Amino acid sequence: METAPLQRTQTETQAMVNSFVRSVYNWMAIGLSITGFVAYFVSNNPTLMQLIYGNPIVQIGLFIGTIGMVFYISARIQKLQASTATGLFLLYSALMGVILSFVFIVYTQTSIASTFFVCSATFVAVSIYGYTTKRDLTSVGSFMFMGLIGIIIASVVNIFLRSPAMHMIIGYIGVVVFVGLTAYDTQHIKNMALTQPAGVDSAVVRKGAIMGALKLYLDFINLFLMLLRIMGNRR
Numbered sequence: 001m002e003t004a005p006l007q008r009t010q011t012e013t014q015a016m017v018n019s020f021v022r023s024v025y026n027w028m029a030i031g032l033s034i035t036g037f038v039a040y041f042v043s044n045n046p047t048l049m050q051l052i053y054g055n056p057i058v059q060i061g062l063f064i065g066t067i068g069m070v071f072y073i074s075a076r077i078q079k080l081q082a083s084t085a086t087g088l089f090l091l092y093s094a095l096m097g098v099i100l101s102f103v104f105i106v107y108t109q110t111s112i113a114s115t116f117f118v119c120s121a122t123f124v125a126v127s128i129y130g131y132t133t134k135r136d137l138t139s140v141g142s143f144m145f146m147g148l149i150g151i152i153i154a155s156v157v158n159i160f161l162r163s164p165a166m167h168m169i170i171g172y173i174g175v176v177v178f179v180g181l182t183a184y185d186t187q188h189i190k191n192m193a194l195t196q197p198a199g200v201d202s203a204v205v206r207k208g209a210i211m212g213a214l215k216l217y218l219d220f221i222n223l224f225l226m227l228l229r230i231m232g233n234r235r
Contacts, residue, residue, distance in 0.1 A: 038097025
């Protein structure tokens with residue numbers, strides 16, 4: 001005798017979606033907190049700063065390592081244990097803190113704080129839009145991804161050109177791109193929750209939340225860095 005599939009009421013579905021989205025944002029907040037703490041700690045430790053920024057090999061290793069972790073987590077999330085995925089996300093957040101420690105050296109603390117406030121307010125507003133809008137943002141996400149590729153290419157080119165004008169243009173375009181990606185990723189995370197079958201294992205839910213947190217974490221960090229290009233006051 002076949003067992004009928006579990007069905008959820010609308011109230012149960014909404015509660016499940018809210019719980020999943022809340023978990024995503026909680027993990028994102030934890031990741032950002034770790035990044036901020038590590039970045040501040042490293043920036044106030046001359047020995048670590050010399051080790052990291054006085055050795056190009058270490059910088060390249062950190063850069064390649066963090067990019068590799070993003071690709072690894074994204075590609076293997078379904079096969080990883082929930083605890084492993086969580087640990088990798090937290091480790092990634094810490095390594096990003098090491099890389100971003102330069103922010104506290106290059107920019108004044110006042111401009112960092114004000115930029116973080118603007119970034120947070122923008123991120124929250126765009127996330128609310130992405131969560132509540134009825135419009136399908138798939139095309140927006142695809143367009144913004146192409147914009148992201150363009151930003152990466154332009155940034156690499158500007159390493160050699162060292163053009164202040166291009167630096168600022170990349171910042172303004174980057175803000176638009178990551179605002180759009182934030183709205184798209186928020187909607188995608190909501191849809192992930194809506195398509196989860198009833199009775200799904202908690203470990204699967206945890207891994208989905210970690211993957212969603214990683215996407216929003218990257219959106220927030222990059223939006224912050226782009227705003228810092230525009231608003232940040234250098235020491």
